[in-house]
Amino acid sequence: xxxxxxxxxxxxxxxxxxxxxxxxxxxxDARYELWETPPERLAEVAARLRQPECLxxxxxxPHKQAMLRFVDEVDGSAALVGAINTIVHRQDGRLAGxxxxxxxxxxxxREDGKTPLKDTRVAIIGxxxxxxxVAAASLTEGVAELVICARRPEQxxxxxxxxxxxxxxxxxxxxxxxxxxxxxxxxDAIRSCDVLVNATPVGMANHSGDSDLPFPAExxxxxxxxxxxxxxxxxxxxLQRARAVGARTLNGLPMLIYQGAAAFERxxxxxxxxxxxxxxxxxxxxx
Numbered sequence: 001x002x003x004x005x006x007x008x009x010x011x012x013x014x015x016x017x018x019x020x021x022x023x024x025x026x027x028x029d030a031r032y033e034l035w036e037t038p039p040e041r042l043a044e045v046a047a048r049l050r051q052p053e054c055l056x057x058x059x060x061x062p063h064k065q066a067m068l069r070f071v072d073e074v075d076g077s078a079a080l081v082g083a084i085n086t087i088v089h090r091q092d093g094r095l096a097g098x099x100x101x102x103x104x105x106x107x108x109x110r111e112d113g114k115t116p117l118k119d120t121r122v123a124i125i126g127x128x129x130x131x132x133x134v135a136a137a138s139l140t141e142g143v144a145e146l147v148i149c150a151r152r153p154e155q156x157x158x159x160x161x162x163x164x165x166x167x168x169x170x171x172x173x174x175x176x177x178x179x180x181x182x183x184x185x186x187x188d189a190i191r192s193c194d195v196l197v198n199a200t201p202v203g204m205a206n207h208s209g210d211s212d213l214p215f216p217a218e219x220x221x222x223x224x225x226x227x228x229x230x231x232x233x234x235x236x237x238x239l240q241r242a243r244a245v246g247a248r249t250l251n252g253l254p255m256l257i258y259q260g261a262a263a264f265e266r267x268x269x270x271x272x273x274x275x276x277x278x279x280x281x282x283x284x285x286x287x
Contacts, residue, residue, distance in 0.1 A: 001028075002053055003267065004035035006045055006067065007060035011036065012205045012232050015058060015260060017284035018277040022264050025273045030055055039066065046070035049089055056088045056095075056267050058260070061201055064099075064129025071097040081136045082162050083129035086263040098266060101133035104259025105229075106141055109195070112250055115225040117141035120194035125149050125179065125214045127156040130229050131199035135159060139166045139174070146172070147189035149179040149215070181216055190219045196242075198228045203236035212237040222246035231256050234285055257281055 005015050011034070019032040035057070037045050042063060049057055049070075059067050064083040068074065071087060072094040078084045084097035109117055122138045124131050127150035138146050150156035156176040177185035190196060202214040220226065226242035231252035239249045261272035 001030040001055040002033060003030055003055045003057060004033045004045075005058045005060060006035050006037050006042075006063055008038050008062060009036060010034045010060065013060065014232065014281055014284035015256070018257065018280040019260060019264065021280040022261075022273050022277050023268075025276055026268065026270050028268050028270065030267070037063065039063070042066055042070065046095070049087060049095055050093060054089050056086065056263075058263055059085050059087065061130070062128070065132075068097060071095040073097070075099065077102055077136065080163060080165055081129075081132045082159075083132050085129070085133070085259065086266060088266050098263070099133055099136075100259040100262035100266075101130060101255070102137045102140070103262055104255045104257075105134050106137040107258040108250070108254035109137075109141075109227075111254065112225075114248065115195055117143055117195065119144050121145040121147075121192060122195045122197065123147045123149055123177075123189045123193035124197045124199055125190075126199035127152060127159050128199065131156075131197075132159055132163070134197050134199055134229075136163055136166060139163060139172070142172070144172060145193075146174045147177050147186075147193070148175075149177045149186040149189060151179050153178040179215060186215065187219050190215060191221050193221075193224055196220075196224045196226045198226075198230070198236075198238055201230070203228065203233075203238050204230045205232045213241065214238065217241045220245050220247060224248070225250060228252060229255060231281075232285060253278075253281060253285075 016032045023030045074097045078099035081099045086098040088096045122143045148156040177189045179186045225248045227250045228236045229252040264272040
């Protein structure tokens with residue numbers, strides 16, 4: 001059986017290292033591959049997933065929303081989020097889409113243990129598929145305030161509209177802050193939040209952009225837990241700046257492991273060897 005990671009680019013990914021180790025550990029005959037896929041080839045790759053030898057796939061940047069149109073059914077939480085990161089090829093030939101990023105992020109914060117999401121003020125940088133998953137986890141966990149800081153505020157507004165069926169508890173404030181240098185709304189949200197999450201590719205290995213930070217460094221606060229969903233490099237420019245001002249930091253590796261474990265269990269129907277996956281991921285990052 002074959003499983004692939006669909007994204008563009010995917011050469012930086014360490015998913016094959018820990019997913020293949022997990023398949024081998026439980027004796028499941030599957031090969032995890034990297035499927036670098038430009039947008040114009042999504043339909044071709046989706047058709048490949050329907051072949052009998054394909055077990056499913058993971059989806060990463062920038063295709064988590066675009067791949068929705070190629071699956072036959074979508075899990076309830078993934079439908080609300082409007083993005084999928086896991087596809088399972090059913091025995092009847094249908095493709096089912098899931099979003100394991102939601103549970104992956106919630107579990108990563110929960111097991112970090114020092115700043116629970118409940119009753120906290122959360123600021124998310126970005127409004128794409130990863131931001132949608134973090135926002136869904138935050139609302140589900142019962143945050144006091146959720147601010148989406150985005151360069152495309154109209155996309156962020158759609159994000160909040162799509163997540164409205166999750167139910168925003170009484171007293172929770174959810175809003176959008178346009179993100180640009182000199183934006184007082186975004187700056188205030190970032191300075192005052194308890195948990196700050198970078199859900200953009202800014203700072204990722206091999207990322208080409210105008211800056212290595214998603215916002216000005218002077219907006220960081222020592223009182224925040226700063227999370228970067230990027231795991232390669234393990235210490236991103238954002239996390240370096242956050243540590244320099246005394247903030248606590250968490251990179252994207254725990255979320256990657258936990259979302260990957262949830263995907264593994266959907267493909268195989270077996271418990272994921274999480275500690276083995278974590279160890280193999282760390283080994284891959286040291287290469």
